[in-house]
Amino acid sequence: MSEVKNKQVILKDYVSGFPKESDLNIISSTITLKIPEGSNDVVLLKNLYLSCDPYMRNLMNNPKDSLSSRAFTPQSPLAGYGVSKVLESGHKDYKEGDLVYGVTNWEEYSLIPAAQIIFKIEHTDVPLSYYTGILGTPGLTAYAGFFEVGTPKKGENVFVSAASGAVGQLVGQFAKLHGCYVVGSAGTKEKVDLLKNKFGYDEAFNYKEEPDLNAALKRYFPEGIDIYFENVGGKTLDAVLLNMRIHGRIPVCGMISQYNLTQHEGITNLAHIIYKRIRIQGFIVADFHHLYPKFLEFILPHVREGKAVYVEDIAEGLEKGPAALVGIFSGQNVGKQVLVVARE
């Protein structure tokens, strides 16, 4: 049996407040690159690209204080979405050499239940890393959140926060493809430029330079907002509620501005949802995995023809994992934060 070194990114202990690089550790363990005899429901993976996602912050909490009922295990590797190559399969649906996308561990090699695989990667004429983004969960999140939860109509006014992020950059493009007017907010000039010049947003602004978010939204939406694609929560949400139109919809994808606060900010304008008949709806992508084939059919031609673009922020090497993951909570990343473990 071949036992090899297996570098891992582990969580030292549950985190409260802002996560720091020192909350994570790089350790070297070992793994036997062989599936245990008779295990017909596991696969052995070589991990290639790992996805750094905001929801992972909630999994660092002690589960008793968390939004999520799940949590990472202290002193064990993180887990998250990733692109991996099958080295050996105990499961009939997969074989050596397959490229797969699913929930894997933050380490070089992983032995995981085959049930954690979400799909097999069939199209390799596009960058493999895209399966952690535009062709993976963030892509499906944007698609399901905007089209299924947001129920957009042509000509409607759409606002997206964290608009250059892994999901936001796609929501803006989908909104334009659907014939909507779309405005995005982000936290740096560089990101605002991307929104306008790369992703096709009609308008964009830096929320850090707006002392009055309500006034900013009134400026960009004199007639109000039909759909607010919610990624951040907090003050932005409160200002949005003042600017929604009748029968507006707020698909709630995330509230990244709140995840590191021990006490979340209070939202004071909720009563506006009554007269305006607003629907605020939380969703998670796992409820929409069945739409993945339909989504892929929609998005692949756009990617191939350059009609949908995607900006990634690539960190090279598992050692960069702690910085890459922690960075997304202060907006260090420009575009989708990807961690490369190996390039095949």
Place this chain on the structure above:
Amino acid sequence: MSEVKNKQVILKDYVSGFPKESDLNIISSTITLKIPEGSNDVVLLKNLYLSCDPYMRNLMNNPKDSLSSRAFTPQSPLAGYGVSKVLESGHKDYKEGDLVYGVTNWEEYSLIPAAQIIFKIEHTDVPLSYYTGILGTPGLTAYAGFFEVGTPKKGENVFVSAASGAVGQLVGQFAKLHGCYVVGSAGTKEKVDLLKNKFGYDEAFNYKEEPDLNAALKRYFPEGIDIYFENVGGKTLDAVLLNMRIHGRIPVCGMISQYNLTQHEGITNLAHIIYKRIRIQGFIVADFHHLYPKFLEFILPHVREGKAVYVEDIAEGLEKGPAALVGIFSGQNVGKQVLVVARE
């Protein structure tokens, strides 16, 4: 032409904070009991029963600070839902002697556009005042909010706040008829007794005697809440968000606890809607007027057979209007607050 005295309840000026009786005034004006020549879209009404409703508080605000884009006009009579008798009609759909339900003014006689009439009262074997409650807008509000917005399933867990109020007492009864488990909250022992002994709530509690609303909800809903019928907002909503089940729904009918605050309380637990995929949806009954015939067909047999009950709090005489209306914001009323102008 017969000119008669016409007592009115007028709003002195826009209100901020808690409304007081002194914000309203009783004045004696006059009215000519004759429709102006050639007016074929108005009706002349004798008002019988007026409805005291929480949404009226928002109409007392200066519209620039209000949730509603509409507002009462200072120095003019209030307007609201009521049961009236047609004295003369310029409109072909109505004739002298008809009993109608619609938006009328807080005065003895009103000349209003026929378009403000919502329906003609056809069934008079039930108390006429019921058309301001169980057979009127509150009834339709409970019906549409619970069945259409709440989309209940048999066996689900339902929580109702302001549960003995005009709408709440019906939501509880509808939930029981639908095979749900239902718990209500109210603000006095008398109301809690009504919930359990009159309206058939499975359980009920006095929120004023619960120092920890989260703990109270955990006691009554160890497995969580599927539907929260929201009438009050504020701390109750925040505690409910901690206790919702996955795919739960919150039809938002009102937030009466907030209407008299110049700054609404902050809701801090909204992020729970993401993992739990909660839908929070504001609604107003005007969007459901088309369901009234269907609703009446459903509710009338229940009323006649005593399978649906309704508790009214009756104030006699237009002079009692200010006290009756102001009282609902401190929970003085027990059941639906009705103001009798005349009994026919």
